[in-house]
Amino acid sequence: MASDQHKDSHNKNSLEPVVVFVVPFPAQGHLNQLLQFSCLISSYGLPVHIVGFKTHIHQAKSRNFQDLNKIHFHEFPTPHFDSPPPIIPTSITKFPTHLQPSFEASKKLREPFTNLLHEFSNKVRRLVVIHDPLMSSVVQDFSTIPNAESYAFNCISPFTHFFTFWDAIGRPFQVEGMPKVIPSMEGCLSFEIMNFMAYQYELMHNRTGDLFNSCRLIEGTYIDLLNKIEMNANNKQWSIGPILPDLTTLPRASTSRHESLEWLDKQGPKSVLYISFGSSTTLTDEQIQELAMGLENSKKKFLWVLRDADKGNVFDGETRKARLPEGYQERTEGKGIVVTDWAPQLEILGHSSVGGFMSHCGWNSCMESITMGVPILAWPMHSEQPWNATLITDILEIGIQVTEQAHQMELVDSSTIEKAVNRLMVSKEGEEMRSRAEKLGKQVWQSRDEGGVSQLELNSFIAHLRR
Incomplete structure (x- = not known):
């Protein structure tokens, strides 16, 4: 009996403590932020695995000048999707509707990603999934793995995040610091992308927390206001931006x-x-x-x-x-x-x-x-x-x-x-x-310097993952 307990203890100790899987959405502004964030996390000595289709991983790498040697890339074969030329915008919408086929194709990453999680689940103490909210359908099966947890990395500002949801749920309370003019979203989104987003956001309920590429010095008010919206209740939040590389350290x-x-x-x-x-x-x-x-x-x-x-x-x-x-x-x-x-x-x-x-x-x-x-x-x-x-x-x-x-x-x-x-x-x-x-x-x-507000939030997030 004592021998079995010793064996279990030895097995647990031989496991990798934490492994982080990052799942970006295949649009440049999203790919870029998640790749920069991955570099930041890996600098803490945590193993980081980026998951995506080959075409989009190649795109992210080709436009990033940081040292990516510490990142593990899992490049799955790209499924066929239409890639038409950009549509000339009209007076009705400027949304890049020609990208919709690639967005829909991204859903096909679910099965290979789930298989990858199962492959790793017995080798690690904690599986951490950090994903773009628009990839929620891809990562949804993490909830079937006992030692996995997920965090949404939001590629939009807390200000925008708060006001769009606050508006959508009927403006349930008064807000100080309201903009003079409430922006209109008319013509900004296509019907297809709105459906796609609604589908993805429905699958976010099991996440543990939210990450923002912003700084409390800019948007502290709106980060706090997000806590008042029911969809964010009980979730932890970290505002860890800017996640930009230091220009002096970029390899040429x-x-x-x-x-x-x-x-x-x-x-x-x-x-x-x-x-x-x-x-x-x-x-x-x-x-x-x-x-x-x-x-x-x-x-x-x-x-x-x-x-x-x-x-x-x-x-x-x-x-x-x-x-x-x-x-x-x-x-x-x-x-x-x-x-x-x-x-x-x-x-x-x-x-x-x-x-x-x-x-x-x-x-x-x-x-x-x-x-x-x-x-x-x-x-x-x-x-x-x-x-x-x-x-x-x-x-x-x-x-x-x-x-x-x-x-x-x-x-x-x-x-x-x-x-x-x-x-x-x-x-x-x-x-x-x-x-x-x-x-x-x-x-x-300077908020990223030791003792700065964003550095403290990032340290808090890393400590939370290693708890």
């Missing part, structure tokens, strides 16, 4: 720097406006023409990343080449450059020559801009971006909207763009915004 993919950084080196401090609308926005040819003219007429320096939205499979064939006005690059030579491939956004925002960021306000871009101390010219396109833009402009006051909320689905003309650019880059108001953004950026970055 090659000896040569990106052309955009070389160009920025030659510009004056805070003189350049950076323009990028992320990986899920496509502009119409007409809007590209208006934006090009607005930038040219503003006579301000600019660095413009002009790409269509990703396809469902980013490695699948050619993308549309945007048509700039005739002779544009010759006329703007010395003033601005247009980049039509992938660009290192975090390094661009961290460059001393960048003084503003014209952005769609995806949460990844917002957190990068906030942390690098760069004010935002907000031009939300779809999804939750109008809410993020409201947080930036109304609550944090480190940005301005390119156009009024009511006109965001319309064509924005060159004179509106020119005025917005000058307002941010050369006015007294813009200077004050830049100063506020720089101050907030320093505070948010």
Whole structure:
């Protein structure tokens, strides 16, 4: 009998204490955040396994310059799905509906993921599953494994998270710190993605807690308010952002720097406006023409990343080449450059020559801009971006909207763009915004230092996993 007890004790001691499985959603803004978070957790010596289809793992790796050697990747064969070219947006919606087939295909990861969990369940004391809420259907079987627990990593801001749910459940209580204008989500989401999200959120009830890529210095009020909503009751919460890598520690993919950084080196401090609308926005040819003219007429320096939205499979064939006005690059030579491939956004925002960021306000871009101390010219396109833009402009006051909320689905003309650019880059108001953004950026970055609010939350989460 004593011998059996000794054997059981020996078996338990020989188990790996904790293994973490990370399941990202296959869209760039989501893949990127979960991969950065995985690097952060692995720096604590915890084994981290990222699970996904081969195409999307390859996508995440190819656009991340961190050292990924400590991460274990489980790349399952990608099922067939349609990967049409990006759909040109209409006045009704700018949501990238062409990505829906890849979203639906992601559900097929459930069986291989469940098999993987069972394979590991006897080798570890605790299986930890950290997943994007939009992958809840994939991870749902963790609840059948006694030593497994799950945490949702939210790729949207607590401000947006709170207000969208608060609104959906009928605004059950008064809220201090309400934005002046409640953003409209009309045209921001397709019917298909709303159904997909509803299905995923129904499967989140068994999670132990929630993680946010945000900092209490920015959104403490809204993190606390989330506790008052029934869907979050009894769940633990950690706000551990920013999860960005330190630029000084990034290994270089090659000896040569990106052309955009070389160009920025030659510009004056805070003189350049950076323009990028992320990986899920496509502009119409007409809007590209208006934006090009607005930038040219503003006579301000600019660095413009002009790409269509990703396809469902980013490695699948050619993308549309945007048509700039005739002779544009010759006329703007010395003033601005247009980049039509992938660009290192975090390094661009961290460059001393960048003084503003014209952005769609995806949460990844917002957190990068906030942390690098760069004010935002907000031009939300779809999804939750109008809410993020409201947080930036109304609550944090480190940005301005390119156009009024009511006109965001319309064509924005060159004179509106020119005025917005000058307002941010050369006015007294813009200077004050830049100063506020720089101050907030320093505070948010320092929140990750020993004793800082985000570092304490991250330490608390790691201690909770090792309990």
